[in-house]
Amino acid sequence: MVTREQVFAWLEEVKDPEVPVLSVVELGVVRDAQVAPDGAVTVQVTPTYSGCPAMRVIEESIAEALRLRGAPRVTVQTVYSPAWTTDWIPEAARAKLEAYGIAPPGAVVADDSLVPLRRAHAAVRCPWCKSTRTSLQTEFGSTSCKALWRCEECRQPFEAFKAI
Amino acid sequence: MNTPLFEALLRLGDDRLVLGHRTSEWCGHAPILEEDIALANIALDHIGQANLLLGYAGTVEGAGRDQDALAYFRDAVEYRNALLCELPKGDFGVTIVRHFLHGVFSVLQWEALSQSTDPTIAGIAAKALKESKYHVRHCGEWVIRLGDGTDESHARAQAAVDQLWPYTGELFMQPADEASLVSAGVSADVSALEGAWRAQVSDVLRRATLTAPEGVWMQRGGREGRHTEHLGHMLAEMQIVARSHPGAQW
Structure with missing residues (x-):
């Protein structure tokens, strides 16, 4: 049975296509995830900028990464609130960006x-x-x-x- | 279907779609590389906002139309954008002055709508507010640079203000069918934003040594689908691929 922690660990390996040094979790795009009793995974994402052309790719990469690791059904939902902020990027990820x-x-x-x-x-x-x-x-x-x-x-x- | 909400979302979304498309016409043509990238980014933000708003409009309508159906398969009479947004891009002065005038309006509108009792509208508005703020900052700086610049740039910036001013009144004409949405806190009364808009705009125009014309007749019609001839031409270009190959995927 997949756990929420496992989902997050897998998503740490999904990189932003335009800033490939950051994962979608570090970027703050992934807001939450739930695993239903039947193993179906739901992931909430929020867009960085309204017009960010990478969002579609990010959503597809998330779904694909989870399916490849055996999640039977994956749903990616988009949430708008609270609005994305760079304050969500953790310290360790900032060091990676600078490097x-x-x-x-x-x-x-x-x-x-x-x-x-x-x-x-x-x-x-x-x-x-x-x-x-x-x-x-x-x-x-x-x-x-x-x-x-x-x-x-x-x-x-x-x-x-x-x-x- | 909640018709007033659908109409209100079209007004919000169509302003950004049409202005975004007009701005995208600069891609590859702007006077300097940095400005080309800036205008492309601003266009992208507007089209992104339209994508969210028209997507929600389609959900509210419940007739199976998504944002692409609303963008590519409506004719000019079905568009609800303010006339200001559809005027040709003009020279760089017209483009910048228009973005500034509409941008200040947008910031005030998003600020009010970020308190909407509809969580989807509040979420989109809070996000768009951040973007519109830096659009206004960028264009406001340019208005001052052009207005208080050379004789040529001043003349062109002043001509842009004179040309566009009669189209600003429509932004603050509150549509009658939105009354119930405003009282329910879903929508925001645009007529209440005019005072703050005038104060912000006058401050920048004064610093730019530009003057707003007084007592001019304000044009209207876009919110009711009565558009200038320019919108049809713009839509023809914007919609031709989608209409020539309906349902095409790549």
């Missing part, structure tokens, strides 16, 4: 202003040389979840996970 070359997200700062021009950014550390003398190039990077930064110390461009 992979992506600056991990800082803490989400409550922001009441609508048009906070000249927004104060928390210092983002360069994943290559670890300098905090860095500057934001654009809030829109190669994927919805990342922004493009540049290190003023080692002059390397790098991607940073947006705190959201």
